Amino acid sequence: MGGRITDLRALKSGRVAVYLDGRRAFVLTAIEAAQLRAGQVLSEDEIARLLERDLLEQAHELALRFLSYRPRSEREVADHLRRKGFDAQTVEAELERLRRVGLVDDRAFAQFWVENRTAFRPRSRRALQAELRRKGIPPAIIQEVLQETSPDERSLALRLARDRARRLRGLDPLTFRRRLAGYLIRRGFDGELVREILRIIEAEMGQGRDLPLDESA
Incomplete structure (x- = not known):
């Protein structure tokens, strides 16, 4: 039922309550309420x-907050919005909005993930x-990104093993190996x-010398 706006009251949540004919009728985000008088x-x-646009704005605010902590894949954003109760149509509309401005990009996310993992x-x-x-990245993108950014498997494994072996010194040989x-x-x-x-590690240690810091040492 329509009516005349008699009051607009800011709430502690940051949203705005809209009163029609003296009664509280609905609540909007501040950006949607700003056009009313x-x-x-x-x-x-x-x-x-108004309520439809408000729903989209709520989804956008939640998505931006979710993305503020770290980059996310499209699936992560979609799953987050669904858990918050948004329907499929609203979720897809928000994803399209984020795609247009580059805030979700599965290829960029995959590059970030691989580089971050490799470093830390x-x-x-x-x-x-x-x-x-598991993050929902398409297989073709995964293959492309790994070909471009993942380090040599053997070199990586050897570097990690040498670092871990230093921490395991003093254990008996069987426990060390396990x-x-x-x-x-x-x-x-x-x-x-x-x-x-x-x-390789056992041979290096058996020679009675310190483990090199990397394969080229």
């Missing part, structure tokens, strides 16, 4: 359009593929490569 008459259709929490190519699939192998396997390296790396 006391005394203005709203029809039912106008109210419906290195993983094998297989592990990175699995993580990106823990070092488990560490590499948890990071997604396959069994054949893990066995090769173990042989």
Whole structure:
């Protein structure tokens, strides 16, 4: 039912309560309420359009807040909005809005993810593929990005193994081997490569010399 706006009251939440004919009728985001004024008459259709735009604005505010912590894949944003109760049409409209301004970009996200992992929490190519699939990144993008940005698998595994081996010094040989192998396997390296790396590390340690900092040392 339409009516005349008799009051617009700012709420602590940052939204605005709209009063029609003396009664609180609905609540809008501040950006949608800014176009209204006391005394203005709203029809039912106008109210419906206001509420529809308000729903889109709510979704946008939530999406921007979600994206403020770190880059996200499209699936992550969509899942977040669905968990907040938005319907499929609103979610897709918001994704399209974010795409237009470059705030969601699965290829850029995949590059960020691989580079960040490589710098701070290195993983094998297989592990990175699995993580990106869980984020909803299309397989073609995953392959392209990994070809461009992922480090050499053997060099990475050897670097990680040497670093971990320094921390495991003093353990008996069997425990040392088991823990070092488990560490590499948890990071997604396959069994054949893990066995090769173990042989290299054990040979280096058996020679009674310090482990080099990287493969070229």
